[in-house]
Amino acid sequence: MTTGETEVAIAETIEKPIDRRAIPPLASESRWQAEDGHELRRIDWPAGSEPARGSILFLPGRGDFYEKYLESLEELHRAGWRVTAADWRGQAGSGRLGDDALTGHVDDFDDWVADLKHFWDGWVAETPGPHVLAAHSMGGHIVARALVDGVVKPDAVVLSAPMLGMAGPPLPLAMLHSVAKVMTKIGSPTRPAWKWSEKPGEMPARRRDLLTHDDDRYEDELWWREKRPELAMGPGSWGWVERAYASTRELEAPGAMEAVDVPVLVISTENDKLVKHEAAARAADRFPKGELISFGPEAHHEILREVDGVRRRAMDGIFEFLDRVVPARQ
Template sequence: MDQPALPKIDRRAIPARARESSWEAPDGYALRRIDWPAGAPPRGSILFLPGRGDFYEKYLETLDQWNRAGWRVTATDWRGQAGSGRLGDDAVTGHIGDFSQWVDDLTALWSDWKAATPGPHILAAHSMGGHVVMRALVAHAVDPDAVVLSAPMLGMSGPPLPLFLLQGVAKLMCMVGKPTRPAWKWSEKPGEIPARRRDLLSHDGERYADELWWREKRPELVMGPGSWGWVERAYASSRVLEAKGALEAVHVPVLMVSTSNDKLVSHPAAVRAAERLPQGELVVFGKEAHHEILREVDAVRDQAMAAIAEFLDRVAPART
């Protein structure tokens, strides 16, 4: 018997049962977060981390859907992004001193969150969030029962050159100018979204428009290019993941949902990672999906969400 379709939520409103707050890192830095309570009985708990330049409002539909399926759900903005402030010289350029700062934040948040929530405990992330999650897994800094990654940034789309060479170019750019300056052009007009940006993210015009609506309603969420420092540190961090034996030592079940049509992150890197991870699995989309698979048209998004649900039911069944 078919399950009744879940009612669609208002993607431009914080759900009534969700609560926004902040979490304080060990060094006192405040990260914005949102929480949905667990069902009765709870299915388990999911901690979701968004991508570079992202904010959790973009994923309200997915987070609320998981909650209605019985999961206790938490999402947070990364240090220096969205509602968690900035680390560069202006309000829109995304900068970080080193990706290890994000790994440290995730490690501390994971410890606090896991102690306060019912299991099984799932780490889920999109794009750059997936990169940081993988760094934490390689460092054995977190111990989830399973991991779900959407279009993970395990490599960046760009020239097919060795990582050490790409990092060397970015390091040179950091030496000849401020590392906090933008690494690419956002728009001719400050604060204006590039005209073809949607073509990189989603075929769904309404879901793409939701992001622009939230940016207008909450201007603090707006972020543009990454800094040259971010680029250089991203290549350095990717070399950690590419190191021999790094992913092979991660024994957690990991599902990656990726698209060969991705123009922002490297799909081949996700394919390689799935082969290297002892319990890695990969769901592949093609031209029907852009980078933001969980914000794609219903036919694509529903397929991705169903694959995630099947994976979690199989590798992280509810505890009795």
């Protein structure tokens, strides 16, 4: 497309409703290579206006895939942002690292931090600023690790229901980590850490109640998994659990988050049954430039895929935050 043709296409697209079950017409899917040659998926939108408002890189959670967030990503694009999303290695359409096609395994969260650094360095060099890093759940954990480790320096960060503490037994983190270490020793660390369902690959009966109040948006995920079977993922491995606790202990270290000099917006819900809201709220306090948007019983874990009223408040909060901390360049 010429520049003029692209501008016309963008203008026409903005007028249309967002189809959550189709790759947007201006988005393009491709693959990129990590430093070790592992191939991962990505999806890119051109800037939704000229000049570009800036660029946003979005990273999903554990067992997630970027198709689930097409609505929010397209909305950001229509607001003028150049948008990119990508898989984590071993998830969605980017292969598996365990012994089967469903269990989510990783040898170390450091591998994901390294992948993010490699992708970020190249992406920043080829996209207009300001540069924003956004992520959901486990993606938020890895982004927080990358910030604490000092391997990325975005202009702003948005974390949706970040996995800064996992829901589970009310025991000290060190004790939970010790138990997970034992479980990786008494059996294969790649084996599932929890039961998924009676039939491999079938969704647990009450999974919807953990994620969103919006039936249609929940069904979108199932539709994409049926259309693209390679996206399906079940439980995490015991190796994943042990490494998650180990990485969380790094984030909990005194002074870790306090050294991050980046504006960070944390969006969390007290009703979350998958990650600890208390840990997310505490992180918003620990980041020197941290802010918190908090929800109650009206929101489950997937806030960006919730009912319209909840989702609208979250998206409006993101836009307000970005307009304030990274204003458009004149």
